[in-house]
Amino acid sequence: MAETTAKRLAIIAGHGTLDAAYPPLILSTSAIAMDMEAAIFFTFYGLNILKKGQADKLKVAPIANPAMPIPVPNIIGMLPGMTHMATGMMKSWMKKAKVAKLSELMEVALESGVRLIACQMTMDVMGIKKEDLIDGIEIGGAATFLEYASQNAIVLTF
């Protein structure tokens, strides 16, 4: 019988902000909990999520972001310290909502067998070395991701 439901979740994480890092980690760890397989392909700024000790230091961008719960005009957002401030506000809201930290979700992802794939090409572009990234990940390219995604996967991009 043909498989009628997807068995895999394949995600591309291309952004390195706090808010962009959550969906890939939440969805991939949930997929494993739902007896699916999951992989995240980290490329460009998304590689920052994989840097050692960086997961909990990712920031929220107040500039060109009209959707902050408390809107910050761009001209204010560009002032020194505003990124730090917006990030602090977001973190306090998340703490209040009891959202797990990114480092905790990353630990769950590693433990539960989410494949974490760092894009070799963009590592070279951005001067990121394997030893800059956390242990337990793989390094690969487009073909690695596509081979995985081509087998009955839901594919999402963040």
Next chain:
Amino acid sequence: MAINADQVLDCSGLACPMPIIKTKKAVDGLQVGQVLQMIATDPGSVSDVEAWTKKTGHELLGHQKDGDKFVFFIKRTK
């Protein structure tokens, strides 16, 4: 609801996706036929637990609201 649980898992105060991730771990630790009582405060867990049982094939025997808590009874089926 009079359902006897073999194990209780308290996910009070946890946000998505942790209740589901902890539920999965707990159900994996049960014998087939045993029942997990899971307690959550995340209102999203009502929809999520239902979706999780639908996808994994385990049985949601029932759920109830107890003040600000949601209580689920999940039977391991395989």
